[in-house]
Amino acid sequence: MEFHASTDFEEYPLPPRVFFTPHHGSASDPQQVHISIGGIDRIRVTWITDDKTVPSTVEYGTEPGTYLSKASGDNNSSYKFLPYTSGSIHHVSTGPLEPNTTYYYRCGGHGPEFSFKTPPSTLPLEIAIVGGFGQSDWTKSTLQGLGSKDYDLLLLPGDLSYANNRQPLWDSFGGLVEPVASRRPWMVTQGNHDMESYLVDEAESFMAYNARWLMPYKQSGSTSNLYYSFDVAGGVHIIMLGSCTEFELGSDQYKWLVADLDAIDRKATPWVIVSVHMPWYNTNYEHQGDGEGMRLAMEELLYRARVDVVFAGHVHAYERFVSLY
Numbered sequence: 588m589e590f591h592a593s594t595d596f597e598e599y600p601l602p603p604r605v606f607f608t609p610h611h612g613s614a615s616d617p618q619q620v621h622i623s624i625g626g627i628d629r630i631r632v633t634w635i636t637d638d639k640t641v642p643s644t645v646e647y648g649t650e651p652g653t654y655l656s657k658a659s660g661d662n663n664s665s666y667k668f669l670p671y672t673s674g675s676i677h678h679v680s681t682g683p684l685e686p687n688t689t690y691y692y693r694c695g696g697h698g699p700e701f702s703f704k705t706p707p708s709t710l711p712l713e714i715a716i717v718g719g720f721g722q723s724d725w726t727k728s729t730l731q732g733l734g735s736k737d738y739d740l741l742l743l744p745g746d747l748s749y750a751n752n753r754q755p756l757w758d759s760f761g762g763l764v765e766p767v768a769s770r771r772p773w774m775v776t777q778g779n780h781d782m783e784s785y786l787v788d789e790a791e792s793f794m795a796y797n798a799r800w801l802m803p804y805k806q807s808g809s810t811s812n813l814y815y816s817f818d819v820a821g822g823v824h825i826i827m828l829g830s831c832t833e834f835e836l837g838s839d840q841y842k843w844l845v846a847d848l849d850a851i852d853r854k855a856t857p858w859v860i861v862s863v864h865m866p867w868y869n870t871n872y873e874h875q876g877d878g879e880g881m882r883l884a885m886e887e888l889l890y891r892a893r894v895d896v897v898f899a900g901h902v903h904a905y906e907r908f909v910s911l912y
Contacts, residue, residue, distance in 0.1 A: 619761025745778025
């Protein structure tokens with residue numbers, strides 16, 4: 588198992604400095620394309636169009652320009668937040684797919700061809716981890732680093748766009764990461780800068796995050812897109828926890844985590860990895876106690892399950908701790 592870790596060292600990049608050229612193509616062309624693992628042998632493709640009549644379909648194949656397979660998704664959707672209305676959001680699950688294979692694909696029958704590579708079916712597995720993205724100078728250098736690596740999937744433990752209610756920044760973030768996020772699965776969980784505040788009755792916490800970054804929560808028995816798990820490489824189980832939703836003893840997330848950990852066969856699954864936004868241990872003075880409530884509620888569960896490693900974001904510095912067993 589190989590990990591590449593990165594973190595955004597600029598504490599609160601406000602306003603973000605966006606290195607993204609706005610879309611000037613057809614209203615039917617796909618924008619903000621990214622992919623995620625959608626289950627065993629499945630890759631979910633997500634994109635946005637200005638044209639709400641574009642079908643939620645993905646054509647794909649193993650040769651450039653030759654699409655022998657086609658998948659359809661649910662009807663496209665959009666959301667509103669105050670005066671903002673999103674474009675049409677499409678989610679399509681492709682597969683079954685071969686492992687460790689490059690596929691070429693086109694979204695909605697329009698626009699350019701993209702390609703992605705599926706994760707391997709067995710170890711070794713190379714994972715990239717980025718804690719806190721945003722849209723700053725550091726984001727640009729991080730994306731350049733990711734683009735130079737042939738990793739298998741990326742884990743992002745929260746704080747994606749740093750929108751902080753400003754919905755157009757979700758659009759600029761989606762365009763900014765598209766060249767990288769359209770090529771390898773990005774598996775994300777939410778952070779405090781991804782939520783909408785409850786300033787008005789219509790606001791829903793994580794409205795944009797849930798609409799734009801659909802993860803395989805239903806496939807893992809979760810009832811919330813804010814926490815889920817998935818398997819990869821035939822021996823790795825990855826759990827993405829939600830720091831910014833209820834986690835206390837008796838909560839839905841707590842009960843789901845108990846069941847998820849109990850179902851793991853460690854003989855068949857030598858690696859169990861957890862990702863969470865707010866670290867349970869850190870030395871940053873400003874962030875002491877941010878993850879303490881969740882640690883008190885869930886740490887013992889991870890001990891008993893012999894979880895191998897936990898990756899967190901939130902604190903904009905790299906820290907590494909020895910085993911706490």
